[in-house]
Amino acid sequence: MGAFHPLIEAFLSDLARAGRSPRTLAGYRKDLADFAAWMEGRYGEAFDPKAVLPEDLRDYRQYLLAVRRAAPATINRRVSALRAFFAFLAARGEIPSNPAARLPGVRQARAAPKALSEAELRRLLREARRSSNPLHRAVILLLAHTGLRASELCALRLSDVALSERKGKVVVRGKGEKVREVPLNAEAREALREWLSVRPAASDDALFVGRRGRLTPSGVWRIVRECARRAGVEAHPHVLRHTFATRLLREAGADLVTVAEILGHESLNTTARYTRPSEADLEAAVERLG
Structure with a gap:
């Protein structure tokens, strides 16, 4: 075939x-x-x-x-x-030119990116906190509280982390080698401290390492998917990124410029997707009429 x-x-x-x-x-x-x-x-x-x-x-x-x-x-x-x-x-030189280069897509109404509900996020974080693996706890809690991409998480180095009693941040190298600083809340700081206390010695200065070396994006996906399965929700690293952005805008009241800076978006139009109502929002609005 x-x-x-x-x-x-x-x-x-x-x-x-x-x-x-x-x-x-x-x-x-x-x-x-x-x-x-x-x-x-x-x-x-x-x-x-x-x-x-x-x-x-x-x-x-x-x-x-x-x-x-x-x-x-x-x-x-x-x-x-x-x-x-x-x-x-x-x-690769297999064909002289790309026959799909000008193949158009189909226009569609863009919905808000999929994000976890408050109850789903609580179940996932509760399951992460119960994990016996400090690496898994740190990965999930950091993703949930920073909105990092899986690739950005794996690229973090020990020197990119700054922790104090009341504050913390990570220096993130995002798309196009652009560097940004992302603050850490109390739970993310605690998860990182715990991980750093047990992180195995390694020649690699990567923040997240295991028995086989530096953590990879596919490894991050496996960690999140397994924890989500145990929690009874559907999630992967990008869903956690969407959830983080949605919470910043809707619960924390952050403005688009702030959220774009934290997420590493080049355009505010990208960030504005998170202000669109989800399918659940639309259903709830119509249901309230009844």
Whole structure:
């Protein structure tokens, strides 16, 4: 099947080396497998990425839209996967140019990013505090109280942490090598102190290390997903980032500029997504009419 075409496997391996999460890799694999199966049905022969034309991609997009009646988010995700895959092939010299470069997505109303409810967050944090592993406790509590990306968390060094009795911060190297300082609240400071007291000696100066060395983004995902499973909620590192941002705006009353600075957003438009009502907000508003 096309899902196992060697060029697709090479693309996925390249993403894995770049630190992309297992969930992202599984999504790319599924989306590319669907396109490969569609191409094989269209031409009645084995999928060959090098033979794909811009017309094929446009027809596939129209098929998703008109025949499958796929949601705009699904179509846009698959368009993104195809752009990335063919850009990889073009960069490797497998094809002369990217046939998906100008493939348009589908316009959609942007909802607020998924965030945990107050009850879900309480259950997750309670489960994290009960963990017997100080590394796991520190990772989850730091993500929940700082909104760091998994990659940013893994890039932290011992020298990036400043702790005192009443204050604390971490120096974060975000996208584009931009540096920002993120304050730590009392619970995040306590979790970090506990971790630092038991952190194993290592030649690597990474803040978070284990028996196999520096913690990786995929390792962070596993820690969060396992704790969330035990707590009976659905969460991953980016959900914790969204939850943190939503709480800053709605509960703490922080302004967009402050939240953008803490999260490392270049544009206030990105931060403004968190002010949009969620599906639960809309349902609650309509329910109140009854």
